[in-house]
Amino acid sequence: MKIGILTIGNELTSGRTQDTNSSFIARQLNIHGWQISVMMSVGDDGEAIKVAIDHELSLSDAVIITGGLGPTADDITTAAIAGAFGLKLYTDESALAHIKDRFDRLHLEWTANNVKQAVFPEGAETIRNPAGMALGFFLRRNGKVIVVMPGVPSEAQKMLPEGVIPVLKREFNEAVVHVESRTVKLFGIPEARVDQMLSDIDFNGLGVSIGFYPNFPEIQIALTARCTAEHEAREKVKRAEEQVTDRLRPYIFAYDQETLEGLVAGLLIEKKLTLALAESCTGGLIADRLTDIPGSSAFFERGVIAYSNRSKTDILGVPQDVIDTFGAVSERVAGLMAEGVRTLGKTDLGMATTGIAGPTGGTEGKPVGTVYVALADGKNIRCRHYAFRWDRRRIKSISSQVALMMLKKYLTGEREDG
Template sequence: MRIATLSIGDELISGEVVDTNAGRIATLLLEQGLRVRRHVTVGDDEAAIIDALNDLAPKCDALIVTGGLGPTVDDVTALAAAHATGRELLVNEEAGKHVRAFLAARGRFAGEPPSDKQAMIPAHSSLIPNPNGTACGFRLSHHGCLVFFLPGVPAEMDAMVRETVLPVLVEQVEERRYVLCSFLNVFGLSEPETDTLLHGVTDLCPGLQMSVCVTFPWVRVTLRAEAETEGAARACLAEGTALVGQRLGEYVFSEGEVSLDEAVAALFRQQGLTLALAESCTGGLIAKRITDVGGSSAYFLEGVVTYSNAAKERLLGVPSALLMEKGAVSAEVAAAMASGVRSAANSDLGLAVTGIAGPEGGTPDKPVGTVYISLAGPGGCRTERFLFGGGRGEIRTLTAWTALDWLWRHLGDKAKP
């Protein structure tokens, strides 16, 4: 089945809002063995919408349109659909009742009824219910193409695709293919390095596809197995996933939608260990990442941001002589910070970072991007120097990710038999 998507909105083509609907629709369709072949974005312009409908419909079996069904003057999608298909734009009584009931239930109007604009759809269209918003969608045929018009609000669109659009499309498919996906999340390898290590993986079985995508600062490997039966697709995917895991080894920190933060949290909960943090160049970013995960109070005792030398001395017990001799950005000071925060918090582990995030402060010996990370535990203290590239934000992000990766690897090693 040839399927396309059309996103409508001035905010999309101006870059003010990122179009997440197109990706979400593609994902929902792929789960049912259906693929989006083309995607187009236009603004809230009637002529542009009509051109897009007339261009896409003759080339597609189905077209999913999102956006421009709201109550404001710039919402012209329904009008454009009517003009493109030679239909009248009429008030749909069922849609009008839905708008009034939805708003009344939320106390959105009293006395003065809402405008009928969102209840106006092209004649001879089928209504698509909207359980999460005011604007119902509608469905019609244009040049032999089944066209679905949906609101642009992601939560509304998502429910309407799952509950109405997908069942209609699946029913149209005579020979359904099964497509299953798996995702492996990688940190510590570049995109080219990951791709090189995975050369030949897709030769395992027919219908296996792989993509390697950077989502800074980590890399996601996506595997898709397509087959005539669900069992065949599942077997192919399992074989491919196992081989990717074998090739990438310790660089895979999780599968699916599990973040590095969540992977670290799971290991802390399993092992019953505690953590304290001392951050300088990251300014509390690591602590935020850790506490973004619910239940972190069970293992995260405290964190301090010690930007100044005085704070490092007062809160962590770093000797002033050491700071004067080696400098705040040094292996020795990082180790003292990690040991100091561990001692102050009486935690199992103490993690510290200190560095130069820029854009100023670098020297020939310690250029911008120089970072020291130190992890103190019962067995001693491990400290390493890194030189990260990029701007201030990228350096801070890479520091936080590397520190969390250290925790993940340390805890993972302890869990091994």
């Protein structure tokens, strides 16, 4: 089955917004064994939308459209589609009631233009939006299917697997192909080196496709097999994963939907250990990541963002003369900050970062990107030095990553130098 993708919005054709929906949709459809005939983007223009849909339908069994379903004047997708097929528009009363109810529950002020989000071309069937207001819908035309989703990526990314793919499977009565996919998450190795280390694996021979997705500071590898028999697909992916793991073990930290902060949080909760943080160069980012995890208050006692030297001395107890002698960005100070915040919070573990995030503040001996990360457990203090490059935000990001990696390795008993 061939599927076309059409994304709609002036923000795309003006280059203001990077279209991320097309590539997300293509990836998901590929996983289900469907091919992409063509991907197109046009502006919020009725005639351009009509011409694009005609072209896509001439090449495809189904077309997936995103964007232009909101309440504002430039949201014209529904009207354009109705126009393209000569269909009248109708207001779906149950959809309208649903939207009004949502407004009530969220205490939002109702404005008349929101009615637009309950208007559909006749013959359309609605698709529930698991993450927002605007419903999706689909239409059948001459044995083909046109699906329309909102353009907001977080909404499209939920509606596609939950609402759209089931519709496509049902409408085309597809022979069930089982798709097994496994994502391996790596940190601490460049993409080109990953490619090189895997170059001798015969993925075709294993019946598995491989994709690389760098997502700073991580690299994700996706292994996918498509088979009629579920166990066969699973077996193929498992064999490929074993070979990948063989070569890249020290760099693998998570699989599939797991996140580094989620794993660390899970380990701390499981081991009933508490944590306090003393962040300097990461500026609260480690705490922000850990507190994104529901239930983090079970292990996270407090954080101190010790930006000034005085904050390092007066609450963390780092002696002023140590700062004077070694500098605030030093192994010694990082260790004392970790132990200091551990004592202050009466926690099992204390973790600290200190470094130079830039763009200024670097010296010859300690250039921008110099970072120390320390972990104290009451018996020992381990500390590592890093020399990063990149810009301020990425130095913060990768510093929070190495800190969480150090915690994870401590909690699982892995060797720290891995």
